[in-house]
Amino acid sequence: MTDLLIKNATLVNDNDTFEADLRVRAGRIDQIGADIAAMAGETVIDGAGCWLMPGMIDDQVHFREPGLTDKADMASESRAAVAGGITSFMDMPNVKPPTIDHEALVAKLDMARGRCAANYGFHLGATNDNIEAIKRVDGTRAAGVKIFMGASTGKMLVDDDAALEAIFEHSPLPILTHCEDTPMIEANADKARAAYGEDVPIRQHPVIRSREACIASSKKAMDLATRHAARLHILHITTAEELALFAAGPMADKNITAEACIHHLFFSEDDYDRLGALIKCNPAIKTEADRQAILKAVADDVIDVLATDHAPHARADKDNPYFSAPAGLPLVQHAVPSLVDQVSVGYFTIEQLVTKMAHNVADRFDIVDRGYLREGYWADLVLVDPRGRTVVDDEPVLAKCGWTPFAGHSFNARVKTTVVSGQLAYHDGKLSQGCIGEALAYDR
Incomplete structure (x- = not known):
């Protein structure tokens, strides 16, 4: 030191x-x-x-370890993160094997020790059948419980209503949700295939991963949280309609909180023609009107937390046709510069930025002596x-x-x-x- x-x-x-x-x-x-x-x-x-300022605490990254280290690893991505002003990160559970029980959580903590340039934490993942692991999770070692309420890989999609009820009723930790309605997405994908075959234009991505799919899933999560008095944090909001569901004001007064990510503050669907699948992500980047609404929601204290959702893939894989090109962007290296850039043009204040990238994250996840x-x-x-x-x-x-x-x-x-x-x-x-x-x- x-x-x-x-x-x-x-x-x-x-x-x-x-x-x-x-x-x-x-x-x-x-x-x-x-x-x-x-x-x-x-x-x-x-x-x-x-x-x-206090360094950014990024509550949503995918550093790909274990099992996906051809894309990234904790050592490489944490070094990119500190260059971007991030001092702590919380990594998501959709790795191989997934982080869905105590043993996998401890294994990730062991992997991180001595290798990360930033401070580190890990979320436990929810599945349709791991409610007992969620009930027993050590709250001093896990950041939160992540639910993929939208399409994901392997066991990580939670689409059983009874499982969702149990998680919202019994989770001892804050619940983080990726909110997209899978049946809607699948129906939209079928329509796109019928129209274009497998050569679907990238501009169809926000049509397939539609605003309606986001809105329906966010409403469902909020209903579950309200009925069970659960602490809910909805990740990466992308539509103006979803923003209307949340209350404005200080985070301390809220049981349900909202997050925005830097790429949804920066890009709009107008950038698909230029960048193609390089900005393919889930939930999808949507309209310029949605981007402006999210920026305003940061200033109006509707958005409580700012994060990256850093999710790297090999550049060659991004060049694949639409359905084969993976979703996710590398973002941590430019996190704080991109956010201070938004301050410089007047979208929100530097004080609001610090509250949402550091103070509120530390408070939401009960982090000791940081933020x-x-x-x-x-x-x-x-x-x-x-x-x-x-x-x-x-x-x-x-x-x-x-x-x-x-x-x-x-x-x-x-x-x-x-x-x-x-x-x-x-x-x-x-x-x-x-x-x-x-x-x-x-x-x-």
Whole structure:
């Protein structure tokens, strides 16, 4: 760990912005104040003109380990993540074997130990028949319970109503849902095949993975959560109609929360002709009107959490015909620059961004001593230059897949420094190979 002093920065924390210095000692924030004098042996970083914020806690990534490491792994993707200002991640359970019981959860924690540049946590996956594993899950070791209420691979689709009722009634952890209605999607796919054969144009993706499929599934999840008083977090909202289902206001007042992802804030269906299957994802990127509605929902405090849903695939696989091209994008390396870019053009404030990328995630998942700039908390920090530029094509792609949907773009912000559990993880364009993240702890 590094004894570190960041001078002259503009701190963003607890819905406030103020100039101060911040000292890190023994992995934690030791002091926040004005004109802190440097001590012998400290690394000093000048933060003048930069925002110093708690690092992003990304509650939704697919780092593909175990079993899918040709696409990605925890080591490679966590290094891409810290370059993008992410200090902690929570990985999804749809791997091989899937993370659907205590043994698989412990195995993933063991795999991550000593290999991740960011702090790490893992969600337990729900199936039609693992309710007993969900009831017995160790809440101090699992982040949440993930339900795929839309098409997925293998055992991960939960489409049995009795199983859903049991999960919402008995889950001891927050429930995260991927909401799409599978029968609707399958019917739309049949219509597309009838019209185009197997050569379906990529612009049909939001028609096949339709808004109606998202709305119906989100309504079902919210009904289940309301009847069972469950803590529900609906992932990657993509339609204006879904946004109308959620309440505005501080997250502390809500039992049901909503999330948006950076690609749904950035791209619209107008980008399919240019990028093709590179932006194929589930749920699908939809209209420009939907994108604008999601951005407004962030500003109106309807959206509570911002995440990536980083889900890399080999570039060659993305070149396959529509039905064979996999869904998912690599996104973590440009997470914070893309979000601060949205601040720079006035969609929402920097204080709102910090609340939704750090504070609310820590609170929603009961994470211990992270997500805020507070003395005594772990030093998970990102220093961002809002006047800098991130020219995507000028830097190596750190994700194992080797490509990014942001190629050719420049963001109006630059990550200068990322600190993970008191260690320099990324600074002035360079990764620190010695940074090792910690397992997230949960206060349950």
